[in-house]
Amino acid sequence: METVTSWQRQGRIEGQEIGKQEEACRMVVGLLHRRVGTLTPQLQERIQRLSVSQLEDLGEALLDFNAITDLENWLATHTS
Numbered sequence: 001m002e003t004v005t006s007w008q009r010q011g012r013i014e015g016q017e018i019g020k021q022e023e024a025c026r027m028v029v030g031l032l033h034r035r036v037g038t039l040t041p042q043l044q045e046r047i048q049r050l051s052v053s054q055l056e057d058l059g060e061a062l063l064d065f066n067a068i069t070d071l072e073n074w075l076a077t078h079t080s
Contacts, residue, residue: 020052021050021051021052021055024055024056024059025048025055027059028047028058028062029044029047031059032047032062032065032071035062035063035065036062036065036066036067036070036071039068039071043068043071043072043075046075046079049079054078054079057078058078062074
């Protein structure tokens with residue numbers, strides 16, 4: 001029988017959340033690349049800092065994007 005401490009449990013939960021964020025980020029960046037073209041490293045970094053919830057919102061919003069400026073405007077409005 002495995003003994004799991006509360007710290008280990010919390011670490012697993014946090015690891016799962018990080019995995020979800022990374023997966024969502026990869027998907028959104030891929031969709032953005034197809035929609036508006038190559039992203040600058042600075043834009044990619046800003047996107048990587050978004051929460052899962054923000055990435056979901058961006059995933060919906062990008063359907064209306066036509067240019068990089070649409071992404072820049074969305075980030076300016078939805079992040080600090």
